[in-house]
Structures are given as C-alpha cells and as structure tokens.
Amino acid sequence: MADVRDAGTPDDEVELAIEGALRPTSLAEFVGQQKVRGQLQLLLDAARIQQRSPDHILLSGPPGLGKTTLAMIVAHESGRPLRLSSGPAIQHAGDLAALLSSLTPGEVLFIDEIHRMARSAEEMLYLAMEDFRIDIMVGKGAGATSIPLDLAPFTLVGATTRAGLLPNPLRDRFGFTAHLEYYEPEELERVVSRSASMLDVGLPGTARSEIARRSRGTPRIANRLLRRVRDYLVVNGPSTGTDEGHADVRTVGAALDLYDVDAIGLDRLDRAVLDALVRRFRGGPVGLSTLAVAVGEEPETIESVVEPYLVRIGFMGRTPRGRVATPEAYDHLGAPHPDGMLRFSRGS
Template identity: 80%
Template sequence: MSDAFDGEALVNPEVESEAEVAFEGALRPKSLAEFVGQRKVRGQLQLLLDAAAIQNRTPDHILLAGPPGLGKTTLAMIVAHESERPLRLTSGPAIQHAGDLAAVLSSLVPGEVLFIDEIHRMARSAEEMLYLAMEDFRIDIMVGKGAGATSIPLDLAPFTLVGATTRSGLLPNPLRDRFGFTAHLEFYETGELVRVLQRAAQLLGVPIGDEALGEIASRSRGTPRIANRLLRRVRDYALVDGGGATLEAVRAALDLYDVDELGLDRLDRAVMGIILERFDGGPVGLNTLAVSVGEEAETIEAVVEPFLVRIGLLSRTPRGRVATKAGWAHFGMPRNANALFGDDL
C-alpha cells in the first residue's frame, strides 16, 4: 500500500470507500443524546424538533455548515429518527438539472426529511426551483418550448429539507434565507474526541486505555471521522502485533501511517516542505503550490490549507501562502535570513 494512499485514506475527509462508509455508518449515534460534541447545535436542534412535535408539524428546514467529517450527515439522520419521519438522501452533484430535483421532490411522502449533501454544488436551475418548493411546497413545471411553453403548478407534500455544505459562502442568499435554522459545526476539542473514541472502541470491541485514546485524539485534526479511522488502523496494528492497543502501539501505528504528533499527513508535509525548502517560507501562490506537490488546487485550498492555518503553521496573505514561525520550528529547519514569517506581512 503506497504512502499516498495511506495518507489520503486516513486523513483526507473527501476520500471515502464503500468499506469506510459502512464502518462509519456502524458508529453513527442514533439520537442527539448519544451525539458527542457540538453542544450548542444539539440544544438548538432539540428545541426545533420538540416544538415541531408539540405543534404536530414538519420541522423547519435546516442548513448544516462546517468542514467535512464533523457529523452533518449523522445529524440529518438523527433529525429524521427523532422526528419519526422517513429519510431521503441525495447530493448536490447528483442534481444537475431542474428535472432531477423535480423527480425527487414529487416523490416525497408527507413529512419526509430530504437530505442534500454538498448542497452548494447543485445546478443553478435546480436551486431556483428549490426556492418555491421550500417556501410554498410547490414547484412549477414547464411543458413545451418557446412561445407555446406552459407552466404547470405541482403541489408537494410538506417536507423538511436538511442541507449540508462545507462552503456556505457559495450558497446564494435567496436559498440560504429560506432555511429556518442554520447550524455552524465547529472542530472538536481533544477531550470531546476522546469521548467519541471511547464509544467507538466499545462498539468495535477494542480494549484501549484513555491515554492511548488521547494520543489518537490529539492527531485527529479535531475531526471525529478521522479519529474513528485512526482507531481502526490502531486496532489493525494491535491485532497483527499481538501486544494490544497500548500507548506505544498507538504511536507506532500512527507513525507507520505517516500521521505525526500534530496530525499532519504526507500531503500536509509535502505542502509545508515546498514552502519552506523551495520558496524560503513563501509567499507562494495556490496554483504554484498545487503544481509543485502534484495535487489539485481545490484539494490544497479546501482540505490541507485550513488545517495548517488553524494550527498556526501557515498564513494566508494577499501575496500568497507563507510559513509562520511555528511552521519553521515544527519542521526544525533553519530560516533563511531573507525569509518572511506569515505574521510579518
């Protein structure tokens, strides 16, 4: 198994095989009470669902915004489960025409929860159809072309739309304004991730101590999905090694899979290495950086860069990406006398 595959499968939230999806599905909490972290969002959702139940109506439309792997899909499933409604799952990239959306909406049963993942990637024509559907529970279907085209209104069953997005700024204002509640999910603290891992370890039947779980949590980039995947790799290592999931086994397993003490993987280190070694700490443009590491610019911008900025190793400036003092220190490299620090610009 190559280093590139290992790094992507472990820490890149965008990479999901069928096995990973099944694994994560088995660990998903089924209720808000079981859901760890996001305390404020859980309280807000509970109030929204309780009010809808008291009034015997469908809950308001919900927008879940935040980085990948924090539980947006899980929360959508919990909304359907706790409101005792059926759930329909689809995604923005799958809805590239208004007709695609019309087919989904017209087949909904009363009260159904419709979950659209990556909703910001829907086609514009579908977004415009969704405005009316969310507000008035009806859509207008055009029949014919040109001067003879006729608009036929179609009433829809009342439904609750739960949209998930990693880039809420790309949603048009008319669509964003039609959601009754918008939740912004935050990265998890290490203590919260330990609780996530304790539950996962129990479900997976992995005997492991809190110190070892803390080591996994500290390398999980504040993301439960990554924490669960790293736990799976530790379980495999302990199984093959035969010595149990000790702290030493955790460190050995994560070192084997190129996940360092801050949670940096192969691609993170490649990006920082290019900035530090080839460009004397920067500034470096996004496209230049992407070409240098052989990766898509969108992956660098959406997956790698936010994490490096959040932990203080990289800074974004109008002139490009620049390594910070902490970035130089983490890699133990002597700084060129003419190099700039990210906080110097």
C-alpha cells in the same frame, strides 16, 4: 487507507455495518457541538408538540464534523423517513422535480454539498421550500406552459462546506442554520472511547488521547484512525507485548506512524506542502498554483484539504502576495528560521 479486501465479501458487509453503528442515533449520544445540539433539540421538540414537520435546516462547516449524522438524527427523532441525495447529483431542474415529487408526507430530505446544485434546480427549490409546490414547464417556445405541482410537506436538511457559495434567497428559506465547529481534544477522546467500545478495542486514556491529538479536530478522522489502530492490532498485536484487541500508547503511535500521520495529525501531503513552502520557496510568499505544482497536486486539493488545517494550527499564513510559512512550521520541520522570519509569525 482503504481496506484491500475484495468488495462484496461477508467481512465487507460487517465493516459497513460497523461504520453505520458508529454513528450516534440521537442527540443525547452525539458528542460535541453542544450549542447546536441544544438548538436542534428545541426545534424538534417544538415540531413534535405542534404535530408538524420541523423547519428546514442548513448545516455548514468543514467535512467530517457530523452534518450527515445530524440529518439522520433529525429524521430518527422526528419519526420520519430519510431520503439522501447530494448537490452534484442534481444537475438539472428535472432531477430535483423527480426527487421532490416522490417524497412522502413529512419525509426528511438530506442534500449534501447543497452549494453544488445546478442554478436551475436552486431556483426551483425556492418555491418548493416555501410553498411546497413546483412549476413544471411543458412544451417549448411560445407554446410552453407552466403546470403547478403540489408537493407533500417535507423537511429539507442541507449540508455545505462552503456556505458563502449559497445564494441569499436559498439561505433565507432555511428556518434554522447552524455552523459546526472543530472539536476539542477532550471531545474527540469521548468519540474515540465510544467507538472503541463498539469495535471491541481496549484503549487506556493515554492511547485515546494520542488518537484524539492526531485527529485534526475531526470525529471522522478520529474514527478512521481508530480503525487503522484496530487493523494494526489484528496483525501485530501479539508482537507488541499487548493483548489482542488492546492497544497502549506506543502501539497507537506505531500504527499511526505507519500510515504517515504524525504527532499533530499532519499526513504525507501536509508535510510535502510545508516542506516545499519552507525549503524550496524559503517560506514564501508563493502562489497557490505554484505550490500545487511543486507537490504534484491540484490547487483545489491544496486549498480545500491541506490549507485550512495548516492555517488553523498556525503553520501557514495567507497574504495578498501568496502563502507564507510561520515560525511554527519551521520548528515542526526542524528547519532554521531565515532572516526576517518574524514578519510571518502568527498574529502579525
């Protein structure tokens, strides 16, 4: 669902500016995650009163819930510069050493997908977080020596979708850890309302509810769907009987149906997985690798992208023998329940 215009045009620059503008810049503007917002506000207020850098922060949770945005807010509300990096980009201890040694005093360092850092870099980070110092090895073999290098005080904000993969010594060095939860539909409506006003898209309450309902509890998806509705309006607005820049619930439904997003947020791949599980494997149980081959995707994609949402809404279950479909999945596909279906029901 990416834009198809040539990169580098002025319109592309406008789109990038709009994407950045949709991110809230303060905790007061941030929608949802009320408990985490309150905890972060206390952390930042205490640091400001004591005139020190905030403690290191670990944010965990599914993609698209606002971890990067919260890191930007931490830097903005602290009045500190922000440095962005990611775990996959730090594959050697030297990569991390170069990054840490270039930080200015008080700078906020954000590392996305921190669980994917190289193990050697993780071990270097222990000392850097605790004592603001790293040890640089010079030479090789018996003649190698360790030279300590002092670092400017900094605040590390780590983000991860797989908190269980972080080693305990690293997790314990964060002064504050928070887990972000999926959003309720009412919260997503507020996200859509705010973004729609910034994109100059008129949406009545029913249209906002329709987008929120198809957004899988995720603000990033809500904003993406809103932009696709805006694109649909630009091309087809007059023919739908609505004013340009204004969408009713039928227009929203038509736009999202065009992009294969159904009434509860399932996309083409979600439905392909459900269809294979229900019709080809008779509701399971079936192994992840077999299911992935049946839909032509990698097992990692099924496990990390498709499965979490299907399990959360009660359409799929995970058992020791493999994945199984629930009665709700059969109902959604309009397929008849097989004998013995109740044993796969949610909560059984």
